[in-house]
Every structure is written in C-alpha cells, then in structure tokens.
Amino acid sequence: MTELVEIKQNSEVVLHFDLKLADGSAADSTRVNDKPAKLVIGDGNLTQSFENCLLGLKTGDKKSFTLNPDEAFGQPNPDNIYYMEKSKFGSDTPAEEGMILAFTQPDGSELPGIVREVGGESVTVDFNHPLAGQVITFDVEILSVN
Known part of the structure; x- marks a missing residue:
C-alpha cells in the first residue's frame, strides 16, 4: 500500500470545494460543473488562511473550515x-x-x-470582493496530492 502524501508548501493539489455563507447559501462550488480545482500551495491563488486549512490533509480527506472575514476575503473597504x-x-x-x-x-x-x-x-x-465581510464555510475534498 502506498503512503498518502500530506499537503505541504509547493504541493500540487486537486480538490473539490464548496464555499458557503453563514446562512448556508452557496457562494461557489467546483461540484456544479464537476470540475475540480487544481492548485499549487504557495502560488498565491489562495489566501494564506485558505492554504493553512489544507496543510496536512491527504488524498481522500474531507474537511470543513469556517473562516471569519479577516481570514477569508477581508472586510469591505x-x-x-x-x-x-x-x-x-x-x-x-x-x-x-x-x-x-x-x-x-x-x-x-x-x-x-x-x-x-x-x-x-x-x-x-x-470594487470590494463580493464576499468581503462574510463568514465563509470552506468544505474540501482532496482528490490528489503530488
């Protein structure tokens, strides 16, 4: 059996994610069109807070994180x-x-x-991010880690 690799800096990760607002409504999801997201940890596509949620996860892991506005898309300016x-x-x-x-x-x-x-x-x-000021629930399913 192969050992599962943990997500760390520079890991290539393929995942499904759902972003939900505090009222449970969907803000974004890769599942809608069944197109998983692919990213490299540390490449700047996700905020540090979102990346920190992923560190240590492995292929097959499913996890849910709740982020306050300052950890997600900031406060409206x-x-x-x-x-x-x-x-x-x-x-x-x-x-x-x-x-x-x-x-x-x-x-x-x-x-x-x-x-x-x-x-x-x-x-x-x-010009604020549409999700600025929102508490966000970030549900992830890790499909692969390289």
Missing part, C-alpha cells in the same frame, strides 16, 4: 467604492443594480466591480 458618471456606461452595457462588470485598469488588467446603485447621472460601483 469604503475606499473601494467609486462614483462614476452614467455616461461612462455604453448602450451595450447599461449600468443596472447588481450587475458585475469588468473594468480595465491603467496597467491593462481587469477588475470586477458590482453596480450597487444607479441614481440620476451617477453610478455607484463597489
């Missing part, structure tokens, strides 16, 4: 809320409350923003 002119939005992408739009940054990268309010000629866009 009022400096990440911007007021833009409605004229900046074209007819192909009119600003509507609840829409998530990609905004191009000066360096060419894209940043998602949530339209929070449309009033008169002003549009309020929130």
Whole structure:
C-alpha cells in the first residue's frame, strides 16, 4: 500500500470545494460543473488562511473550515467604492443594480466591480470582493496530492 502524501508548501493539489455563507447559501462550488480545482500551495491563488486549512490533509480527506472575514476575503473597504458618471456606461452595457462588470485598469488588467446603485447621472460601483465581510464555510475534498 502506498503512503498518502500530506499537503505541504509547493504541493500540487486537486480538490473539490464548496464555499458557503453563514446562512448556508452557496457562494461557489467546483461540484456544479464537476470540475475540480487544481492548485499549487504557495502560488498565491489562495489566501494564506485558505492554504493553512489544507496543510496536512491527504488524498481522500474531507474537511470543513469556517473562516471569519479577516481570514477569508477581508472586510469591505469604503475606499473601494467609486462614483462614476452614467455616461461612462455604453448602450451595450447599461449600468443596472447588481450587475458585475469588468473594468480595465491603467496597467491593462481587469477588475470586477458590482453596480450597487444607479441614481440620476451617477453610478455607484463597489470594487470590494463580493464576499468581503462574510463568514465563509470552506468544505474540501482532496482528490490528489503530488
């Protein structure tokens, strides 16, 4: 019988995960399309808190972790809320409350923003992570570790 490898720094991990909010509603899941996530511990794709939850787990392990906002996606930052002119939005992408739009940054990268309010000629866009301020339950099933 082969010995199962524990997850450590630089491990390649394939896993299924479910992210749930405090009320039990689903925020994200790899199971929806049955496409497991693949990552390397320490590559920056997950926060340190999420990675710390995985360290020491082995293939076949299933575990559930509850993370406070500061351990997950942080607290909402009022400096990440911007007021833009409605004229900046074209007819192909009119600003509507609840829409998530990609905004191009000066360096060419894209940043998602949530339209929070449309009033008169002003549009309020929130660039905080959509899960900022939320307590998150992180359920994982480790499929492989290399």
